[in-house]
Amino acid sequence: MKKLTFTSVFSQLLLLLFVIAWIVPTFGLFISSLRDKDVLAISGWWTSFTTTEVNEIYRTKGKEDQIKEGDYYFIKSNLFDENQGKEIYRFGITSKNIDEYEVGETALFKDETEITVFENGDYVWKSKEEFKKKKGKRIFVSAKSPPSFTLDNYKEVLLKEGLGQAFLNTFAVALPATLIPLIICSYFAYALTWMKFYGRDLLLATIIASLVVPLQMCLIPVLTIYNDFGALFGVSAKSYPGIWMAHTGFGLASTTFLLWNFLKTLPSEMIEAARVDGATHYDTFIKIVVPLSIPSFASIFILQFLWVWNDLLVGLVFLDKHPSEIILTAKLKELLGSRGENWEILTTGAFVSMTVPLFIFFSLQRYFIRGLVAGSVKG
Amino acid sequence: MSIFSLAITVLVGVLFFVLFFHLSNFLLDYFRVKASKNFAFENSIRVIIFIAPAFIVLFIFIIYPVFETIRLSFYDKVGENFVGLFNYTWAINDPDFRRSIINNLGWLIVVPTLSTFFGLVIANLADRIWWGSIAKSIIFMPMAISFVGAGVIWKFMYDYRGPGDQQIGLLNAIAVALGFEPQAWLTIPLWNNLFLMAIMIWIQTGLALVIFSAALRSIPNETLDAARIDGASELKIFWSIIIPYLEQTILVIWTIITILVLKVFDIIYAMTNGQWQTEVLANLMYDWMFRGGGDSGRGSVLAFCILIGVIPILAWNLYRHKQEQKV
Numbered sequence A: 001m002k003k004l005t006f007t008s009v010f011s012q013l014l015l016l017l018f019v020i021a022w023i024v025p026t027f028g029l030f031i032s033s034l035r036d037k038d039v040l041a042i043s044g045w046w047t048s049f050t051t052t053e054v055n056e057i058y059r060t061k062g063k064e065d066q067i068k069e070g071d072y073y074f075i076k077s078n079l080f081d082e083n084q085g086k087e088i089y090r091f092g093i094t095s096k097n098i099d100e101y102e103v104g105e106t107a108l109f110k111d112e113t114e115i116t117v118f119e120n121g122d123y124v125w126k127s128k129e130e131f132k133k134k135k136g137k138r139i140f141v142s143a144k145s146p147p148s149f150t151l152d153n154y155k156e157v158l159l160k161e162g163l164g165q166a167f168l169n170t171f172a173v174a175l176p177a178t179l180i181p182l183i184i185c186s187y188f189a190y191a192l193t194w195m196k197f198y199g200r201d202l203l204l205a206t207i208i209a210s211l212v213v214p215l216q217m218c219l220i221p222v223l224t225i226y227n228d229f230g231a232l233f234g235v236s237a238k239s240y241p242g243i244w245m246a247h248t249g250f251g252l253a254s255t256t257f258l259l260w261n262f263l264k265t266l267p268s269e270m271i272e273a274a275r276v277d278g279a280t281h282y283d284t285f286i287k288i289v290v291p292l293s294i295p296s297f298a299s300i301f302i303l304q305f306l307w308v309w310n311d312l313l314v315g316l317v318f319l320d321k322h323p324s325e326i327i328l329t330a331k332l333k334e335l336l337g338s339r340g341e342n343w344e345i346l347t348t349g350a351f352v353s354m355t356v357p358l359f360i361f362f363s364l365q366r367y368f369i370r371g372l373v374a375g376s377v378k379g
Numbered sequence B: 001m002s003i004f005s006l007a008i009t010v011l012v013g014v015l016f017f018v019l020f021f022h023l024s025n026f027l028l029d030y031f032r033v034k035a036s037k038n039f040a041f042e043n044s045i046r047v048i049i050f051i052a053p054a055f056i057v058l059f060i061f062i063i064y065p066v067f068e069t070i071r072l073s074f075y076d077k078v079g080e081n082f083v084g085l086f087n088y089t090w091a092i093n094d095p096d097f098r099r100s101i102i103n104n105l106g107w108l109i110v111v112p113t114l115s116t117f118f119g120l121v122i123a124n125l126a127d128r129i130w131w132g133s134i135a136k137s138i139i140f141m142p143m144a145i146s147f148v149g150a151g152v153i154w155k156f157m158y159d160y161r162g163p164g165d166q167q168i169g170l171l172n173a174i175a176v177a178l179g180f181e182p183q184a185w186l187t188i189p190l191w192n193n194l195f196l197m198a199i200m201i202w203i204q205t206g207l208a209l210v211i212f213s214a215a216l217r218s219i220p221n222e223t224l225d226a227a228r229i230d231g232a233s234e235l236k237i238f239w240s241i242i243i244p245y246l247e248q249t250i251l252v253i254w255t256i257i258t259i260l261v262l263k264v265f266d267i268i269y270a271m272t273n274g275q276w277q278t279e280v281l282a283n284l285m286y287d288w289m290f291r292g293g294g295d296s297g298r299g300s301v302l303a304f305c306i307l308i309g310v311i312p313i314l315a316w317n318l319y320r321h322k323q324e325q326k327v
Helices: A006-033 A037-042 A045-049 A152-160 A163-194 A200-212 A216-233 A240-263 A268-276 A281-310 A313-318 A328-338 A343-363 A365-378 B003-034 B039-072 B086-093 B095-127 B132-144 B147-157 B170-177 B191-216 B221-229 B234-245 B247-262 B266-271 B281-293 B296-326
Strands: A052-059 A067-069 A072-078 A087-092 A106-108 A114-117 A122-127 A138-145
Touching: A006 A045, A006 A343, A006 B095, A006 B132, A006 B147, A006 B170, A006 B191, A037 A343, A045 B170, A114 A138, A152 A163, A152 A343, A163 A200, A163 A240, A163 A281, A163 A328, A163 A343, A163 B003, A163 B039, A200 A240, A200 B039, A200 B296, A216 A240, A216 A313, A216 B039, A216 B281, A216 B296, A240 A281, A240 A313, A240 A365, A240 B003, A240 B039, A268 A281, A281 A343, A281 A365, A281 B003, A281 B039, A281 B147, A313 A328, A313 B281, A328 A343, A328 B147, A328 B266, A343 A365, A343 B132, A343 B147, A365 B132, A365 B191, B003 B039, B039 B296, B086 B095, B086 B296, B095 B132, B095 B191, B095 B247, B095 B281, B095 B296, B132 B191, B147 B191, B147 B266, B191 B247, B191 B266, B221 B234, B234 B247, B247 B296, B266 B281, B281 B296
Parallel strands: none
Antiparallel strands: A052 A138, A067 A072, A072 A122, A087 A138, A106 A114, A114 A122
């Protein structure tokens, strides 16, 4: 390590600032997805690491739970449905004065029944006469809530909101939509690099031009083709094969270009030697080029897979929003509209959609970066 | 659909293409043995097998649509009657379109500039600090996330509650802590565009960062050491050696982010859907494509506008490719 100078301390601090600014949004989302939905709606995620003070309203049990002991009728129970580790320190019986009593004190209702609330939520409600009302009374409590995290949101989102199915659907879209262009383009790139044919340079220029053509330029005519095709055969054109081919089409130029960039760095002597020995182009491709290209295949696979996984536009246009076809990003967008205030659903849903990209990112970062750099510096 | 049927579908789809290449080449080899040795003929068949699938896909999904979209921009909403420049004059007089053009220009100026700048600064900082690679990983991470996912992350950051309530969005919590009124950030015209751009910058800085990092390593150490021995300050080295050295890289990153920004859609669509004056071309185009049964004429005009923005970069790429081929 270098010695501490003003410059090095300053640069460390500056970098730290950048890192914090970049990680905090994602981190907040992740923490929020693990919090209880009621707490999430009323307090910031940064408060979840410390004991917080919350004011809550509970209702006591009604007449069914009363027991008679001696001359008095009692209702004994706990305010909390489940033990959340909360500690009550004050309580009240009217909304005007929600923290009138110290915990353990006895409060007197207007109907002359009295209630004592204890720290852990236990209460004893005592009356001379029999309790008549089905509904209990409202109790206002001020409690200290310790940090608590739960996986409930994930269960809810995956099973009830249909994100689990969307997750599978996205895989069913992304895997072929990555493998098909890889197969087609590897032959194409091989032809562009090692085969001689009329119009090769023009084809290459077309690929380079297609690299930057905005997706929007292609949507309307392709959608028309799909609709015509669907009408002709009487099937819905918005289907898995349909979106695979759409992704193949829109990813074709970049996949081909990256592969071509790699293939032209292979030693031409090797290819020519194989050809002289009588190997066909197909043999050369399968037995020499493919094994050598595995690392670059990996990079391109990751780039295209992430692209498809994260895509929204193509999924919206070429797939139905039906539960058996909807992809994660479209589902998430739908939730943003319909459950815009249910942050427990949104944060968890967003994190579910990010699991696969993040897994790929952390396990295969090297290939990912290599692909990006290859696509940019050379292109 | 169950996992099983999805898996079968996927497998069949992929196998189809594997088998196509395998069988067609196998057949070619088979008949070659039988037939006379006509190399030229065999070779041209093989070329066709190799390039046909990709070319057909390229033609259907890119080449034909580009020209068809340009044609459609002169036709009415169902693409049947020629209407001349009607769609174009509509666009020029449409307030949403004007808004989009202004916003897109704003995006084009702000996002590539700041992403490139941050990327360059962070790459330089991270290069000389022992925990730099961890820092790079963290800043690069948003690149892996979808725009919609990033949208949710930031919508949560920008969340707004009334002045009396506890804020659950970090930005408003900070604003309140500093003594300001909480704001519904995404609904303040003009400023909200900046808040949306921040998301894109947050994502794209990572791209600039890794490319710069790779490029920085190619600067010869002797040059830098020589400058240091001569007493140049780090800042001076940065401006006089590193920046000129990275000129090409800066340009490349700039163009990549520019292309991305021109077609920015997901973020706007997920966050504001163009409300509060945040409309951009790609969102407006999507809107016209599906609004009221769709209007392919207007949609095409909007798509064409995005293409026009890309054309200078397209020309430059082709030019560079030609230069490279000559070498």
